[in-house]
Amino acid sequence: MRASESAKITRILEAVARGESDAAARLLPLVYDELRRLARARMARLGPGQTLTPTELVHEAYLRVTGGKQDSFEGRRHFFFAVSRAMRDLIIEGARRRGSLKRGGSYLRLPVEVAELTIADPQENVLDLDLALKKLERESPDRAQVVVLSYFGGLTHPEIAEVLGLSRATVERRWSYARTWLRRELSQ
Numbered sequence: 001m002r003a004s005e006s007a008k009i010t011r012i013l014e015a016v017a018r019g020e021s022d023a024a025a026r027l028l029p030l031v032y033d034e035l036r037r038l039a040r041a042r043m044a045r046l047g048p049g050q051t052l053t054p055t056e057l058v059h060e061a062y063l064r065v066t067g068g069k070q071d072s073f074e075g076r077r078h079f080f081f082a083v084s085r086a087m088r089d090l091i092i093e094g095a096r097r098r099g100s101l102k103r104g105g106s107y108l109r110l111p112v113e114v115a116e117l118t119i120a121d122p123q124e125n126v127l128d129l130d131l132a133l134k135k136l137e138r139e140s141p142d143r144a145q146v147v148v149l150s151y152f153g154g155l156t157h158p159e160i161a162e163v164l165g166l167s168r169a170t171v172e173r174r175w176s177y178a179r180t181w182l183r184r185e186l187s188q
Contacts, residue, residue, distance in 0.1 A: 005030065006075075006076050008030065009027065009030055009031065009075075009076045009079070010075045010076060012026050012027045012030070013027065013073040013075065013076075013078075013079055016066060016073070017073065024066040024067070027066065028062060031079075031080075032058070034080075035058045035061070035062065035083060036054060036055065036058050037154070038058075038083075038084070038087070038153050038154040038155065039054035039055075039057040039058045039061075039087060039154070040054040040154070041154030042054075042057070042087060042091070042151075042152055042153065042154045043057065045151070045154075046091070046126070051094065052090065052091070052094050057087055057090060057091075060086070060090050061083050061086035061087045061090060062083065062086075064086040064089070064090075065079070065082045065083050065086050076163070077162075077163045077164060077165060080149075080153065080155075080163050081145065081148070081149065081153075081163065081164075083153070084148050084149050084152050084153030084155070085148055085152070087152050087153065088130075088148055088151075088152035088153075091126060091152065092126060092127065092130045095126040095127050095130075096127065128186055129151075129182070129186065132182050132185040132186055133147060133148070133182070135185065136178060136181060136182065136185070140177075140178070140181075142174060143174045143175075143177055143178040143181070144178065145164065146160055146164075146171055146174040146175050146178055147175070147178045147179075147182065149163060149164070150175060157171045157172055157175065160175075
């Protein structure tokens with residue numbers, strides 16, 4: 001993203017914080033393609049049986065971040081982190097809904113067109129990851145931010161470095177630590 005686009009996004013985010021009614025509508029066209037790319041990348045990592053599409057994920061996350069309450073964002077970085085966090089929350093809520101006994105419990109929901117396919121890898125357990133990530137957030141919030149932006153936001157290490165204002169090496173160190181920590185936590 002060019003510096004001029006980033007500055008324009010920051011100005012619109014300031015307008016959203018001031019409560020300008022049309023600011024959120026002006027923001028969406030500027031960030032939509034990037035948010036859609038992030039959502040597609042995140043949804044691709046989830047196994048079959050997802051009922052939320054990338055488009056729905058973008059729209060729901062965007063509404064959570066910009067709709068209703070008037071949060072102020074410190075710029076593009078803060079906004080994209082908030083959207084990544086909203087995407088994470090939506091994915092976790094969906095996993096909880098699908099896991100409830102009322103809605104079929106542990107049955108795997110598959111679209112008809114892939115129902116005959118066998119699944120080689122077990123579907124990741126997003127709820128266990130969420131619990132482990134909450135524990136990591138308490139112990140090391142900076143490393144947890146990298147995980148949220150990478151895993152739930154779908155950002156690459158260079159993109160995370162830009163969003164958080166860090167060097168790529170720092171992001172890679174935080175990712176390496178967090179990934180090892182989460183692996184250990186999830187294996188217990």
